[in-house]
Amino acid sequence: MKNYLKRILLLTSVLLFIFDAGVLAEQRLQVPLAYAPDAGKTLTRSPGKVRVDLETKEVTGRLADGVEYNFWTFGGTVPGPIIRIVEGDEVEFHLNNHPSSKMPHNIDLHAVTGPGGGAAASLTAPGHTSTFSFKALSAGLYVYHCATAPVGMHIANGMYGLILVEPEGGLPPVDREFYVVQSDFYTKGKYGQEGLQPFSMEKAIDEHADYVVFNGSVGAMVGDNAVRAKVGETVRLFIGNGGPNLVSSFHVIGEIFDTVYTEGGILPNQKNVQSTLIPAGGSAIVEFKVEVPGTLILVDHSIFRAFNKGAIAMIKVEGEDNSTVYSGKQADTIYLPEGGAIQEVLVASEESLTPMSHQERLSRGQRLYEQNCAACHQMEGQGIVGVFPPLASSDYLMEDLERAIGIVINGLEGEIIVNGERYNNIMPSQRLTDSDIANVIGYISNAWGNEGRLYSAPEVATIRASLKSH
Amino acid sequence: MKLIWGKLFALIGVLIALVMNPQSVSGRELIKIPPGSYQSAYRNEGDPVQVQVDGFLMDALPVTNDQFFNFVKDDQRWRRSARNDLLADSHYLSHWKGDLDPAGPNHYLDSPVTNVSWFAAVEYCRSRGKRLPTINEWEYAASAGLTTLEGSGELGFNQYVLEWYSRPAPPVLPAVGNSARNFFGIGDMHGLIWEWVLDFNSILVSGESRGDGGLERELFCGAGAIRSANVNDYPAFMRFGLRSSLQARYTVNNLGFRCAADLLGSGINEND
Numbered sequence: 001m002k003n004y005l006k007r008i009l010l011l012t013s014v015l016l017f018i019f020d021a022g023v024l025a026e027q028r029l030q031v032p033l034a035y036a037p038d039a040g041k042t043l044t045r046s047p048g049k050v051r052v053d054l055e056t057k058e059v060t061g062r063l064a065d066g067v068e069y070n071f072w073t074f075g076g077t078v079p080g081p082i083i084r085i086v087e088g089d090e091v092e093f094h095l096n097n098h099p100s101s102k103m104p105h106n107i108d109l110h111a112v113t114g115p116g117g118g119a120a121a122s123l124t125a126p127g128h129t130s131t132f133s134f135k136a137l138s139a140g141l142y143v144y145h146c147a148t149a150p151v152g153m154h155i156a157n158g159m160y161g162l163i164l165v166e167p168e169g170g171l172p173p174v175d176r177e178f179y180v181v182q183s184d185f186y187t188k189g190k191y192g193q194e195g196l197q198p199f200s201m202e203k204a205i206d207e208h209a210d211y212v213v214f215n216g217s218v219g220a221m222v223g224d225n226a227v228r229a230k231v232g233e234t235v236r237l238f239i240g241n242g243g244p245n246l247v248s249s250f251h252v253i254g255e256i257f258d259t260v261y262t263e264g265g266i267l268p269n270q271k272n273v274q275s276t277l278i279p280a281g282g283s284a285i286v287e288f289k290v291e292v293p294g295t296l297i298l299v300d301h302s303i304f305r306a307f308n309k310g311a312i313a314m315i316k317v318e319g320e321d322n323s324t325v326y327s328g329k330q331a332d333t334i335y336l337p338e339g340g341a342i343q344e345v346l347v348a349s350e351e352s353l354t355p356m357s358h359q360e361r362l363s364r365g366q367r368l369y370e371q372n373c374a375a376c377h378q379m380e381g382q383g384i385v386g387v388f389p390p391l392a393s394s395d396y397l398m399e400d401l402e403r404a405i406g407i408v409i410n411g412l413e414g415e416i417i418v419n420g421e422r423y424n425n426i427m428p429s430q431r432l433t434d435s436d437i438a439n440v441i442g443y444i445s446n447a448w449g450n451e452g453r454l455y456s457a458p459e460v461a462t463i464r465a466s467l468k469s470h
Numbered sequence: 471m472k473l474i475w476g477k478l479f480a481l482i483g484v485l486i487a488l489v490m491n492p493q494s495v496s497g498r499e500l501i502k503i504p505p506g507s508y509q510s511a512y513r514n515e516g517d518p519v520q521v522q523v524d525g526f527l528m529d530a531l532p533v534t535n536d537q538f539f540n541f542v543k544d545d546q547r548w549r550r551s552a553r554n555d556l557l558a559d560s561h562y563l564s565h566w567k568g569d570l571d572p573a574g575p576n577h578y579l580d581s582p583v584t585n586v587s588w589f590a591a592v593e594y595c596r597s598r599g600k601r602l603p604t605i606n607e608w609e610y611a612a613s614a615g616l617t618t619l620e621g622s623g624e625l626g627f628n629q630y631v632l633e634w635y636s637r638p639a640p641p642v643l644p645a646v647g648n649s650a651r652n653f654f655g656i657g658d659m660h661g662l663i664w665e666w667v668l669d670f671n672s673i674l675v676s677g678e679s680r681g682d683g684g685l686e687r688e689l690f691c692g693a694g695a696i697r698s699a700n701v702n703d704y705p706a707f708m709r710f711g712l713r714s715s716l717q718a719r720y721t722v723n724n725l726g727f728r729c730a731a732d733l734l735g736s737g738i739n740e741n742d
Contacts (some may be wrong), residue, residue, distance in 0.1 A: 058638040070636045099723045104715030125715040126722045149707040198633045
């Protein structure tokens, strides 16, 4: 009899064990994370039980060339990865705070309905993990961010990203999807000042941004890092704005948004839009078919942010010309709401106290070029045909470098012919020191196949003086 | 002649240092903190802006690996091998090479001990006839600048503190006592580690830091600014944020502690 009982007990416990193991082994689908500008894959599955693992990590990284910053991140990058789930998913969310972190962190997902959007359940000490669960009730493109005190500083240091809750069956298919997040940074030094730049609380409170960037740093998505598409393809951008402060006037130079899902809602509610507002802590989905080859430039059309603070990204479109859509050769007159006078750009710069080597001068010149010139003349000096003249293999530049120095000092207005192409535009005068001008001209005249000599600061001073006396 | 003057000055310097701070030679002294007040970042409704703090004694520097090693050598209940999961999580002393080998690649023996739970810190201090400082004692001691009682009034003080909080943890934790002592003669309150306090969980910032103004605890944090004495005291918010994320059994890579004691009847054991 005793044996019989024992057997029952054993059997029961075995059954319990199997049942228990079954519960533990319950298959939760791990949600893959995609890092900007990669937007991950469209989801065709039906809603179910899924699991998200996201790590918070503090890293030192590049904010601009020569400028480093102590970023606080989700997933080690700014922005954090895009999380794609399906409406109706039951999500078990694991927030892992890396042991090397100095700060506690948490996460507020705007896709979550409940206290703090998850923040109330996820405050996590360094080296620990918090777990909470939510159901994705509403489809849409949502921001997530850290909400630990002081919230503003956690966001200002880079803690944001997007979570896309797709409607069941997915969004309509397109050829390309990209993930871009705009944000603003506040540093002790001004824009471009080299070295490791600490966070400036004063500037953040005053909302005086030094940097406004796409995908976490100046030039994160330009030149070789630009994303690519082919003529005839339809592109969808998931655009977020991490803030912490600025509202984006998001615009793509050379495109019209065929469709906009305003503010990241799930309704394609507007057609033929030029610029769309993206609130801090908000998003938008835009779609457009690319018709002609060339470079499309993403900007915050609060335009000084684009040309002076870094808010530029690029999509390179390859394929056949279509001269009906865009001829590329016609001269345009320029509309100048601020009048025709040449304007001055204030870019002060610290003089170097020690003499620089040849190589130091060229790399200093390169930084100056990327900060002050590349927005128009482009990163590789190729310019934009008919609008901004090229500097790479430019006959106009190389036939008279002293004239080029004069143009940097005083600006230039009116028609010129460069490599057989007509340009009629205005270049503002650049307020740079003589040695910076010598360095930037030195870089330009020795980059991209150009070969010229290096001018010295006193030579630039002489040219400056002779310009004044005329 | 010059030499003599130089020596005289040096002698006077040493004498002054001894008079001001008679135990400074050991570098492990207890400092007497006079009674005073500080401006708390958090306060309950009706609380005064300035929090009054009685006089107390406080370790000049955080407890080091070396000192903590002496403690676990004597009390095997607090060795890593005897860890009780209720009293310390699995990171406890994980940076040490062994149970009784406090060396490791990412710290020095005189670096502050980290990866210790609140329970372990409390027990260490008790074994030395001391206790952990309270939040008010710690914050009051930390509010002093280098040359004046109120650090926030000193140029660059807040920025210095803020910059440490912003930087990722260094690969190798520096030794204690390398930074300038503050007005009270206490070192490393900022710029090295977080520190346990006795009542770390008595003022809780909820995880949802922006809503704390509306909680029954009536505390403020972050954007609400309702009951904050100073919305710009970011370093204090961060300390309160960290404390709120902790449980007493938690251990953290850059969280250590120092001890304090009452002015009277403390019966301090000065051997450590």
